[in-house]
Amino acid sequence: MVRLNWRSWGAESVAFEATSGEMVVVDALEAAVMACFEASPQDLDSLTEELAADMMLPADPALAERIQAIITAFVDRGWLEPAEPV
Amino acid sequence: MSGDLLTPLWRAGPMPSFSLAQWSLLISQARQSRLLARLAVRLQDRGEMAAVPEAPRRHLQGALAAAERQRHQVSWELDRLRVALAGLEGPVVLLKGGAYAAAGLPPARGRLFGDLDFMVPRAQLPQVEASLLAGGWAHEPLDPYDDRYYRRWMHELPPFKHVWRHTWLDVHHTITPPTSRYAVDAGALFAAALPVPGLPWVSMLSPCDMVLHGATHLMLDGELPHGLRDLLDLDDLLRHFSAAHPGFWPALAGRAAELGLGPLLMLALRQLARITGTAVPPADAPVFVRLGQPGALAEALLSRVVRPVHPSCDDALTRAARQHWYLRAHLLRMPPAQLAGHLARKAWMRARTRLDRPAETAPQAPE
Amino acid sequence: MSALPSIVPTAPAQIPRQTESLAASLRGEGWRLRTGPFTYRLRSDVPAVLDGLRSLYAGYPGVEPGGFIDFEVEVRRSGGWRRFVRSQARFRFDGTESFEPLPLAQGYAMLEWAMNWCVSTHVNHHLLIHSAVVERGGRALILPAPPGSGKSTLCAALVNRGWRLLSDEIAVVPLAGEGLLPVVRPVSLKNRSIELIAAFEPAARFSRPAHGTSKGTVAHMAAPAAHVARMDEPAPAAWIVFPRWREGAPVSLVPRSRAETLLALARNSFNASTLGEAGFDRMARLVEACECHDFEYSRLDDAMAVFERLAGQP
Numbered sequence: 001m002v003r004l005n006w007r008s009w010g011a012e013s014v015a016f017e018a019t020s021g022e023m024v025v026v027d028a029l030e031a032a033v034m035a036c037f038e039a040s041p042q043d044l045d046s047l048t049e050e051l052a053a054d055m056m057l058p059a060d061p062a063l064a065e066r067i068q069a070i071i072t073a074f075v076d077r078g079w080l081e082p083a084e085p086v
Numbered sequence: 087m088s089g090d091l092l093t094p095l096w097r098a099g100p101m102p103s104f105s106l107a108q109w110s111l112l113i114s115q116a117r118q119s120r121l122l123a124r125l126a127v128r129l130q131d132r133g134e135m136a137a138v139p140e141a142p143r144r145h146l147q148g149a150l151a152a153a154e155r156q157r158h159q160v161s162w163e164l165d166r167l168r169v170a171l172a173g174l175e176g177p178v179v180l181l182k183g184g185a186y187a188a189a190g191l192p193p194a195r196g197r198l199f200g201d202l203d204f205m206v207p208r209a210q211l212p213q214v215e216a217s218l219l220a221g222g223w224a225h226e227p228l229d230p231y232d233d234r235y236y237r238r239w240m241h242e243l244p245p246f247k248h249v250w251r252h253t254w255l256d257v258h259h260t261i262t263p264p265t266s267r268y269a270v271d272a273g274a275l276f277a278a279a280l281p282v283p284g285l286p287w288v289s290m291l292s293p294c295d296m297v298l299h300g301a302t303h304l305m306l307d308g309e310l311p312h313g314l315r316d317l318l319d320l321d322d323l324l325r326h327f328s329a330a331h332p333g334f335w336p337a338l339a340g341r342a343a344e345l346g347l348g349p350l351l352m353l354a355l356r357q358l359a360r361i362t363g364t365a366v367p368p369a370d371a372p373v374f375v376r377l378g379q380p381g382a383l384a385e386a387l388l389s390r391v392v393r394p395v396h397p398s399c400d401d402a403l404t405r406a407a408r409q410h411w412y413l414r415a416h417l418l419r420m421p422p423a424q425l426a427g428h429l430a431r432k433a434w435m436r437a438r439t440r441l442d443r444p445a446e447t448a449p450q451a452p453e
Numbered sequence: 454m455s456a457l458p459s460i461v462p463t464a465p466a467q468i469p470r471q472t473e474s475l476a477a478s479l480r481g482e483g484w485r486l487r488t489g490p491f492t493y494r495l496r497s498d499v500p501a502v503l504d505g506l507r508s509l510y511a512g513y514p515g516v517e518p519g520g521f522i523d524f525e526v527e528v529r530r531s532g533g534w535r536r537f538v539r540s541q542a543r544f545r546f547d548g549t550e551s552f553e554p555l556p557l558a559q560g561y562a563m564l565e566w567a568m569n570w571c572v573s574t575h576v577n578h579h580l581l582i583h584s585a586v587v588e589r590g591g592r593a594l595i596l597p598a599p600p601g602s603g604k605s606t607l608c609a610a611l612v613n614r615g616w617r618l619l620s621d622e623i624a625v626v627p628l629a630g631e632g633l634l635p636v637v638r639p640v641s642l643k644n645r646s647i648e649l650i651a652a653f654e655p656a657a658r659f660s661r662p663a664h665g666t667s668k669g670t671v672a673h674m675a676a677p678a679a680h681v682a683r684m685d686e687p688a689p690a691a692w693i694v695f696p697r698w699r700e701g702a703p704v705s706l707v708p709r710s711r712a713e714t715l716l717a718l719a720r721n722s723f724n725a726s727t728l729g730e731a732g733f734d735r736m737a738r739l740v741e742a743c744e745c746h747d748f749e750y751s752r753l754d755d756a757m758a759v760f761e762r763l764a765g766q767p
Contacts, residue, residue, distance in 0.1 A: 001165055005730060007737045012712035016733045020162040020251075021155070021726040023719050023733070025712045078166055110494075110522040117575065118547040141492075141521035148577030155729045397548040 002079050004038065006031070017079060024077075029055065033070050034079070041083045044068060089398030092116055093314060095125070096321075096362045101134045109142040115394040120312045122146065123153035124196035149196075156199045160187045163202055163253050168287050170221030174213060178288050179205040179279050181258065181299065185290040186319070188282045192326050193319035201245065201254035204288075207276065208259040215243060215257070223248050223255060261291075261299045262306060262347075270345045293327040293334065294341040301354035302347055305388075313392035314361075320354055321362045335370040339377060348377030353384060357392060476503055483525075485516035489636040489684055490579075490625065491572055492516045497528040497564070499542050505561030505660045509639045509675045512682070524571040528564050530557060546571060559663040562671045565641060569622050572636075573723040579634070580626040580735045581723040586619035586633055587611045589764040592691035593633050595624055595743070597721040603698030603750075606646040609674050610753050611760060613654040618680045619688065623723070628735050631742070632687025637680055639673035647672045653753055692763060693718070693743045696750070704755035706763075707747045714745040 003018040013031040016023045026034070032051055036042050048067055052059035074080040091108060092115040095101070104112060116122040126146035129135045138146065164184065171178060181203040186194035206214050223246035225233075233244055246255040260272035278292040291299060300320040304313065328334045342351045352374070359365045366374050390407035393399040478484040479502065483494040494516075497503065516522065527545040531554055541554035544567045555563050573581055584597040585608035594616070598604040605621055612618045619633060621640040626633055639660070642650055647670065650657060662672040693714055694706070709717075718736050719725045725732040750756040 009711040014712045014715045018730045019158045025716050106521040107519050114547045144578045152577050152727045155727050
């Protein structure tokens with residue numbers, strides 16, 4: 001159902017969700033988070049590690065908190081959903 | 087009345103060849119009747135779109151694109167609704183456009199969707215309301231008097247509007263006003279409801295009940311800006327269900343009798359026979375005869391009222407017919423003592439139309 | 454309301470033999486008119502409407518007999534007993550009235566508003582942005598218009614300083630190709646802007662101002678005849694500039710990021726959500742092709758200098 005279209009210019013991206021028609025400006029970290037999810041479901045810890053490595057940021061609790069906040073915002077928007085427990 | 091170019095198109099037969107002037111009129115009538123996209127779908131399905139001159143074709147294709155978009159947006163909205171109602175026990179039955187879209191039924195094509203309507207058991211209304219409010223929907227401000235009328239006398243809660251998506255929801259607990267002579271047993275509707283393929287969290291009315299809901303909605307809605315569209319939706323459903331289910335017609339007659347909706351169904355069926363040629367198969371006619379004949383006055387009124395709402399389709403009696411129909415529908419909806427409620431609803435409808443498009447409610451001097 | 458002595462309703466310009474029948478057409482079968490890609494059939498018995506059309510619509514192309522009409526617009530005097538009590542103008546589209554009537558004297562302003570409304574509400578085959586569009590040297594400047602931006606004043610001024618008018622209200626952007634389509638209708642101005650532009654360009658022609666509208670006094674400035682004549686010449690966009698008038702502000706032109714511009718363009722679009730992915734693609738292409746800026750000003754002359762410089766750049 002979620003179909004994301006992206007345009008990126010430098011550190012800023014615009015994400016457009018084609019089903020709902022919603023559009024939002026996202027920063028580099030938010031875009032990277034969504035890119036990871038588009039590839040496969042994620043859990044917070046491995047996602048934090050992966051992004052820290054990719055973006056050369058310290059993999060500390062502050063980063064994890066920021067990523068969690070990003071995920072929550074995307075869940076509220078309907079672009080991410082908690083995966084079914086196995 | 088030879089000005090109505092739109093209604094005749096729904097009988098079988100190829101699209102007539104129209105002049106550009108006639109196309110102008112037809113597009114205008116179709117747009118006003120909310121049938122522009124549906125007309126486009128019909129032309130496309132029958133391979134007749136390419137033959138339409140470019141100028142009118144742009145409007146048709148624009149309407150098609152708009153309807154296509156709305157279908158996506160409805161599916162999104164349904165998904166948001168799923169999330170909001172996730173904790174709810176008990177059935178959620180989609181109605182009208184929402185059901186057509188979710189189940190991929192023919193009336194969904196070329197439809198310009200308005201609100202999402204669904205039905206829950208009456209006892210669940212408080213919980214549903216709470217879930218929706220928590221999910222970002224809100225009531226538009228209503229004064230306590232109107233608010234009480236909706237909750238007590240109408241068959242829906244006051245409508246909900248999502249605070250940032252600006253989409254509307256109508257929550258029902260039955261399909262006809264409990265105060266009307268056509269009040270139905272909602273339990274029977276829920277008992278017959280069917281799951282929606284692919285959407286396990288929601289159901290829809292059974293085929294017979296869906297048709298009956300379409301017929302009653304047509305008859306009991308006092309304002310009929312899209313009476314023709316509602317009839318065509320009904321036509322789609324009848325053709326679809328009768329082809330898919332042998333024995334559908336007698337089942338429909340039986341269910342109409344059981345729910346006490348016979349006269350309303352007959353009124354709708356006679357309009358359809360006139361407009362699209364869809365008719366009860368002769369073999370099944372006897373059970374329908376038992377449902378009774380609609381009154382001649384009601385038929386004459388309705389025939390006028392379902393014409394496209396366009397001056398080219400009016401005759402001297404049309405306006406009077408619409409007013410009479412409005413009054414009649416409201417007498418059917420509630421006993422005279424509650425008739426005052428209709429004023430509230432009318433005011434609400436007007437207010438709601440304004441709220442939907444605030445930039446266009448009053449001509450404003452430009453920036 | 455202070456007098457505006459410099460604004461004189463223009464004498465009926467060079468509408469040739471059509472003038473005598475303009476009134477008759479309006480009252481009868483309708484006056485058929487094309488503005489860029491859109492055709493209208495206008496009917497009215499309101500004197501202000503006749504005045505406005507006569508003053509400002511000389512030289513606009515008509516529609517061939519039997520040609521397709523996109524929009525049927527009626528602005529009529531209210532009938533019945535109200536006719537003498539407090540005359541009103543009512544707008545009907547497709548034969549249906551869905552808006553509140555206005556005082557009769559505002560009839561022409563109502564017509565202009567109605568013609569815009571038809572396009573912004575019912576056109577889905579082009580992308581539409583709420584903005585002014587002007588062109589210089591074959592390149593179009595888009596001025597998106599949230600309320601309070603002063604875009605119309607800026608537009609009117611630019612049009613009188615070497616920029617060709619494409620539209621003062623709606624950018625018409627076909628989904629394919631690069632060119633924006635001109636509409637070239639009169640530029641709407643309100644309150645002090647009317648005097649300002651009249652002083653800025655004494656040769657400019659205006660409709661008779663309408664007082665007491667919801668936004669104050671409204672008048673329309675005629676599109677220059679040379680611009681009307683070029684109604685069928687599209688222009689590709691090169692600049693997107695978000696204007697803001699602010700009292701006493703020094704003039705400033707500051708780059709805005711493409712991402713923010715894309716979002717703002719969508720917010721200012723009439724039908725981006727209806728056009729879905731195709732609309733998003735087109736807006737993204739537009740943003741890619743343009744220099745994007747925020748612009749603030751208080752004095753028109755300063756503003757003109759900035760845009761002059763912009764036009765001069767390769």
